[in-house]
Amino acid sequence: MMARTDQAFMMPPSRWVGYLVALALIVAAPLVLGTPYWRGILVVCAMNVLLALSLNLVLGYTGQLNLGQSAFFAIGAYVSVILVRSHGWNFWLAMVAASAAAGVAGLLLAAFAVRLRGHYLGIASLGFAVITYQVLVNWERVTEGVRGIYGIMPPPPIVLPGLPEISFGNSLALFWLVGGIAFVVYWMLDNLVRSPVGETLRALREDEVSAASLGINGARWKAFAFGLASTIAGLAGCFYPGFVGTLVPDAFNIVESFTMLAMVIVGGMGTMIGPVIGAVVLTFLPELLRSAGELRLMIYGIALTLVVLFMPGGILQLVQIVRTRLAPRADGGGSR
């Protein structure tokens, strides 16, 4: 236990390199993909990375089947917009409050997770997402229902003394903002899952009874995982309306939860980098298939099924297989 804790503070050089490469990619991606269209896709991609990371914490590390992650994305989006528009809050303050609201909603779902397991929890969380969606549709006085909220402004510009104003009206700066946040969240979660907290969550995933016999309070740690994961999903939600400019309940249909689930599974559940890969692939794949027209989503469906059938560990497993094939002499000791 102690040895692993030390590791978390003294990162091996390979991790530093990984982080630097990731940062470089975040900086370079919108410069390479220079059109507004592709930069928009990048913003969506960064949000999806956040969502996949958040779901993976609950699903991959804590082992709780959650089919309703879109609910927290929705709560983040709606609470932030409503606070800014109807109550005149500052966006950044509203962002904190909206993420917290999503986190509290996550605690509510955790209350079910304490009592339910497996598919039961899956359907309960699905029900949670359906209820959230229905509230958005029916509570018209606050959410405008299916009519939607229009003309939502992007996050306000940041003015730092001595520097030019940073405006988020274009998708370049917005991508760097959301991508930067995704990077920070990744870094935090990466450290978290390597810490004793991560060990605790994994213990819950593997066997709740044994974990309890080691003195782990399952209810408390499930609440922690759900609360943190839904806060992150809510944070992602805060950037969605300002980017799209409109907010309608249909953006948070339960199908969105399945898409997030697919990202986690396709990338590689229970690993840190897997869901990121999954989010990137599943964001770009439909765009790259756009030339296939109507067949686009059919191919997407087939690809999803095939990945699950033939790569149970997701794309990450494929990468590892290729790596071992290409370098048969290198021993596997260095890889995690």
Next chain:
Amino acid sequence: MSDLATLLVQQSINGVYLGCLYVMVALGLTLIYGVMNQINFAHADFVTVGAFTAFFVATRFATKVLGLGDAAAYLVSIFIALGAGAVLGLLVNAVVFAPLRERGDELRPLIATIGISVLLENGQLALFGPIPFQFDSPFAKETIRLGRVFFTGQSVLVVVASMLAIGALYAFMKFTFTGKALRAVSQDRETAGLMGINPDFLIGLTIVIASAMAGMAGALIGPVLVLTPFAGATVIVKAFAIVIIGGFGNMEGTILAGILVGIIEAFTVQYLGSGLIDLVVFVLLLVMLVVRPTGLIAERREENV
């Protein structure tokens, strides 16, 4: 009868009619869950495929090619939709469930069937387009009047046909050797295998039966759906709620819960508005999970709750 009593009776009839349709869909989910602890997310799309199959058989093939009358054509289409569902069940078992069965994972088959669902929905979208089809049942025009209560020939047909299907399935499960073997597999697959039962065959059979029911439900529900490639999705979330309220894998509970949800839906439309149906049903679901997580009729499966 007073106005209130008439209203109650009328809405209860509507509720039972809806409930029968939900039971048809939910029973398939619960059967599959019972026998192999898996959820088929594409189940709803089997309903949609059934509805489209029935639509084209009833309005094109049976009337134009076979020269049947409208009523006979619709009845034929119900059986063909049932067959279409069975074929889909056979395929999804061969492609997804059978290969993934031995890996003992509850998540991957779920995701794989989400992929199948995306494929089926968009395949139908490419074939039929997004504009809803008008599927008129020849039985919907006949109204039957009992006192001050009205119902259509279609609702009688739906209730009778689904009761027959549900009854046949129930009798099959309770009284035939194969049905008993099936229940043995759902209780303990390995021990059942030791008793000379072939679990793979029976699991495949369950999926085929469940999917055939979904296809048949599609033919029956088609005339009341807004028939688009995504029509099944509106039914499936409710079917999931019903399966949980009834207790996963529990046939009697599912039948009871299906009828109950149908009646609740009818009264929600009457007193609260149709926009609130899902809200009411899912709040009921969450309350149910807190109060009685084993379902309406409790049985063994305590390990999940």
